[in-house]
Amino acid sequence: MFPNASPQALAARFTTLAEVLVPATSEDRAAGNQRKLLAAIAATEPATLGAVAERMGRGAPAMSRAVDALVRAGLVERTPDPDNRRQLQLRLSDDGRALLQQPPATNSRLAERLSRVAQSELRALERALEILERMPR
Template identity: 60%
Template sequence: MWGNATPGAIAARFARLVEQLGGDTAAAKAMGQQRDLMAAVGASEPATLNQVSAHVGRGAPAVSRAVDALVRAGLVQRQADPDNRRRLALRLTDEGRQFLNRPPAADGSLEARLGRLASSELRALERGIEILERLPR
């Protein structure tokens, strides 16, 4: 996205990065884990619990409990696989897809402060974020 540095885009990317890095709070970390689970479901639709577990690197029991919460929240749909009734197929609901496609909530005050920077400074911040995004997890 080099050269398309807007305060809103940088604020959203930074919020997503903070979420991916665990955030400063337990709530930010939980939100990041929730997004990771939903992204894993979306990447393999119809996904199995084992596929999602492998994608996020967590055990099936923990992922199953987390998926239960996503199902209760209306973000993920769980159905019996028509080809194998013993296997469950996981899919994002429309609401889940919208949630996942929406960038994490960026702090509006951060966006306002970034709006006061020069274009060259915004491009420098964008480049710094690109570097941070490449850091191994």
């Protein structure tokens, strides 16, 4: 094992391993960004563009283009705000909600690789994940 493992060394190994285990294609990254945006809208429904942009840490123009793409894809619905005619409300469509509930494609690829690991090692991985999940964010 590694008796003198520093947090920095473990973080570097973990990051490298994550990139190797679940290589993200540009398609995966785009889908991940789309899921994050759908989740931000869902978290504040009925959402406004400003609230979503703030939640995502992005500017309104970039978010406007991204939301436009989701509207065109039928994943988000835009409706007038009954209390403020100058503002639009954003809600997930049924398709958007269904997409958000599906596990990412990267999950199935990693699950396939994990299916070839011994049960005792899976339990050790589960314990490690429990430790990581308890860490302050």
